[in-house]
Amino acid sequence: MTTPQxxxxxxxxxxxxxxxxxxxxxxxxxxxxxxxxxxxxDTSEGYDLVEKLPFEVFxxxxxxxxxxxxxxxxxxxxxxxxxxxxxxxxxxxxxxxxSPSDANILVLDLGNIDLVGNYLNGIExxxxxxxxxxxxxxxxxxxxxxSINKLIELSNSxxxxxxxxxxxxxxxxxxxxxxxxDDQFVAVGWKGCLVNxxxxxxxxxxxxxxxxxxxxxYLFAIKTKIAQEIPANSKAKFYRxxxxxxxxxxxxxxxxxxxxxxxxxVVQKRHHGYHDSDQEYREKESKxxxxxxxxxxxxxxxxxxxxx
Numbered sequence: 318m319t320t321p322q323x324x325x326x327x328x329x330x331x332x333x334x335x336x337x338x339x340x341x342x343x344x345x346x347x348x349x350x351x352x353x354x355x356x357x358x359d360t361s362e363g364y365d366l367v368e369k370l371p372f373e374v375f376x377x378x379x380x381x382x383x384x385x386x387x388x389x390x391x392x393x394x395x396x397x398x399x400x401x402x403x404x405x406x407x408x409x410x411x412x413x414x415x416s417p418s419d420a421n422i423l424v425l426d427l428g429n430i431d432l433v434g435n436y437l438n439g440i441e442x443x444x445x446x447x448x449x450x451x452x453x454x455x456x457x458x459x460x461x462x463x464s465i466n467k468l469i470e471l472s473n474s475x476x477x478x479x480x481x482x483x484x485x486x487x488x489x490x491x492x493x494x495x496x497x498x499d500d501q502f503v504a505v506g507w508k509g510c511l512v513n514x515x516x517x518x519x520x521x522x523x524x525x526x527x528x529x530x531x532x533x534x535y536l537f538a539i540k541t542k543i544a545q546e547i548p549a550n551s552k553a554k555f556y557r558x559x560x561x562x563x564x565x566x567x568x569x570x571x572x573x574x575x576x577x578x579x580x581x582x583v584v585q586k587r588h589h590g591y592h593d594s595d596q597e598y599r600e601k602e603s604k605x606x607x608x609x610x611x612x613x614x615x616x617x618x619x620x621x622x623x624x625x
Contacts, residue, residue: 320366324355328364331357370429372438374451378459378467381450388445392420392495393541394478395468398437399456400430401482401589405437408482413444415486415582420478422447423468428455457598461556462549462563469544477544480536481556481588488582494538502528502575504544504567506537507583509576511622518615521561528622529576530568534560536583543572552609555602556590562610568620 331346350357351369358365375381394412398405412422424441426434426449437449450471452459469477476495484507497505509529510521521531534556547567553559564574591599614620 320355321353324350324353324366327353328357328366332363335359370434370451372434372449372451374429374434374453376453378452378454378463381452381467381471383448383450383471388421389473390419390421391474392417392476392478392491392538393468393472393474394420394422394480394491395465395472396422396424396480396482397427397456397461397464397468398424398433398482399427400433402431402433402436404482404586404589405433407485407586409440409447411486413446415489415491416446417489417492420446420491421474423472424449425464425468426451427459427464428453430455457554460551460554462551462553462559466548466551469541469548472541474541476538477541478536478538479534481534481590483586483588483590484536484583485586486583490536490581490583491538493577493581494536497575497577498538498540501573503572504532504537504539504564505575505577506532506535507576507578507581508533508535509574510561511624514618514621514624518611524625526577526579527575527625529564529574530621531561531564532574532576535585535588543567547572550606550609553602553606555594555599555606557599557603558606558610562606565610565614565620568622569614569617573622 327346327350331343334342334346347357354369355366356369358367394416424437424447426437429451434451441447441449456464465479476498478491494505510531511524512518512530513520513522547570549559549563553562567574
């Protein structure tokens, strides 16, 4: 779509106003451009003009607000979306079809990659179970831990569900997790692991269902109050090992975790966070998180679940 000449003219006037340090005029011209349906972004070469999106976009997580009229639900399903339109559609359609009636879905759109934010805006309008928050930042900039913590912070539910787009439910896989949360177990998930003590905490092993040291972030439910009091470590920018670190922090505070995979109606599709992320970034951030795990928890065997 060709940008109207009127908009270009206002943009050029704004460039001159900024050169003249007339920032009051610059702001007025920016608002006029916005009123015509365009957003002007300053660049090192001058400016870019992009069409205004049909939904509110928050600059960063600190500026995020939710609708005050939002209905309260017993369960909030927290979903981070950083592109991957087809995967987003498949995951959300499955959740809408199979999630329990007392669950709502809170989605954080990070960067509107591949125009997935436009799709989310449309599905939000047609379904009251979904609320979408649009962020200008991408997931790499905002960070996995900060992003999931924000959704949990905004939740008004008794329980939160943390899940990945790659986890596709084929039945109600949410209620069985929530139903096992009690005074003993504050979080229950699809997949969990035990720390390998023989390798000096440098790996984890899948030991099947039962009490675990670690719940993996593919799909788990947690008491909202506990997750708000003990959030994921904000230093964890990448998802990998962030769930390990979070789990061990929960256990260090005396809370227990449970894995129940048997007969749970969920399958895992391609995990883009791992397979399609930048390798150098992935390894660098994953190592940072695991180094913190070793520094903060290694040797504290008393926080771990019984070996089996």
